[in-house]
Amino acid sequence: MHYSTLRTLGLAVTAALAITACGKKAEQQAGQASTPASAPAVAGDSDVIKLGFAGPLTGPQAHYGADMKNGILLAIEDANAQKLEIGGKKIKFELVAEDDQADPKTGAQMAQRLVDAKVSGVIGHFNSGTSIPASKIYSDAGLPQIAMATAPAYTQQGFKTTFRAMTSDTQQGGVMGPFVVNKLGLKKIAIIDDRTAYGQGLADEFEKSAKTAGGQIVKREFTNDKATDFTAILTAIKASQPDAIFYGGADAQSAPLAKQLKRLGLKATLVSGEMTRTSTFLQLAGAEAEGVVASLAGVPMDKMPGGKDFESRVKAKFGSMELYSPYSYDATMTMIAAMKKANSTDPVKYLPELAKIENQGVTSTKIAYDEKGDLKAGDITVYKVEKGQWTVLETVGGN
Known part of the structure; x- marks a missing residue:
């Protein structure tokens, strides 16, 4: 066969292989893109359960949001160390964090993103101004929310999904x-x-x-x-x-x-x-x-049931601590405790347990909610x- 013919044939084969490879890559990407948000994520042999958080992570209030997020991360770390089995499955918790910029409109958008991400519960938002509009979105989705919000209006809306991490105004x-x-x-x-x-x-x-x-x-x-x-x-x-x-x-x-x-x-x-x-x-x-x-x-850190140890752990891991990480830690662990009691991570099943729970935490020996979702008791x-x-x-x- 003539050299030019061989060369032409070789180029054709190379091009065909390249097209085939690109086709397979495109198919793989398309398959990944079409994976539904509800598809379970798997880490090893554990089911990954996503918990949501939204708060100010940029701007002048970023230090509040970071402090709250740190408490949640530490709680998830502690919960995962327990190697929990819920509903007959090994469970690993994972945080999905969103920056609501302390802005009510952005807060509502981030709330919808967390709902779309199929989180099993939300710790947040930080501000009352973002927590209140977001709470309607979580309520419509049947998604439990434990917020740092202190405004009375947050729990006066009649939603069964709203709970507080701190005492109200x-x-x-x-x-x-x-x-x-x-x-x-x-x-x-x-x-x-x-x-x-x-x-x-x-x-x-x-x-x-x-x-x-x-x-x-x-x-x-x-x-x-x-x-x-x-x-x-x-x-x-x-x-x-x-x-x-x-x-x-x-x-x-x-x-x-x-x-x-x-x-x-x-x-x-x-x-x-x-x-x-x-x-x-x-x-x-x-x-x-x-x-x-x-x-x-709450009481001063050194008077909290687990305050001194918690503060040293947060500072060792994150370098500093403001105010909110003990409360976000307790909120996260209380939500997980409700899942354990219900033997389910399904919001529909563990929400009733969350409403009637009595849980010991870092900030209090008894974390419990009234019919509105306010903490039953608390120091100032x-x-x-x-x-x-x-x-x-x-x-x-x-x-």
Whole structure:
């Protein structure tokens, strides 16, 4: 056969083989792409059960979301170490995490993504403003949700799928009003909130309880959760000479607020909630953090049933800890405990067990929910910045 003929034939064969190989690769890719979301993932000889999480993982509230996520990851690690068998199958839990950017619209989109991903339950969202719209999506899907949300509205919707990881603003605001008026002796109070579901809800509850305790609300102002300049608001408040200024919102706002308050010569004590009682607030506010008072759900870490050990484990694994990882850890382990009791990871089957569960955790000896999904009992601890550190003033309530 002529050389040119041989060469032509060789090229044809090579091309045919290449086309065949490409065809097989395309078929494999198409097969992968068409795999339904409900198809069980397998790790070794274990069924993989996906748990969802959504919270702020970027932006000014990313430290909250990261801290919450770390608690969930540690819980999943501990649960998998138990080599659980549920429903006659070996189970391995896996986290599906989404960034809701602390934005209600994005939160709803991430909620639908978690539903579409066929997760068996959701720990989240972090913010009340994202948890509330997301809760309708989870309820429609019959998917249990344990959120860090503290706004009363979260569990007042009548959904059977909503549960809390922390005490509500009704409990926290109800404690702080009388504490500020009677224990701290600060009678004239101005209030600022960031208009989020969390910030406004906490401020509303604080205002009600402060008035009931005999306090006088001399000014009520609002800002937003992106603001950093509070000069105009504080100037308007200054004329009323308040003893205290209560702020409902996050540390990204309360820190510059603390700085500007002192720069303008206001003598009022800044009081806030748990999103201010963070190490990030201390870093952002610097010397002007001194004297600030804030509340936090639960007892101090060293008084929690498993607090000291948990804190050392989180810091060893992740380098630091804010506030929320013990609560997200307990939420995750409580959800898994309900699955064990039901002997099923099917939300329809374990949801009734979750509603009536009593589980021992890091934060409490008895984690249990009322008919709305609120925690039945919980402490509130009040802290004050002294010498650059959060120090305990008093723990109110009890398990």
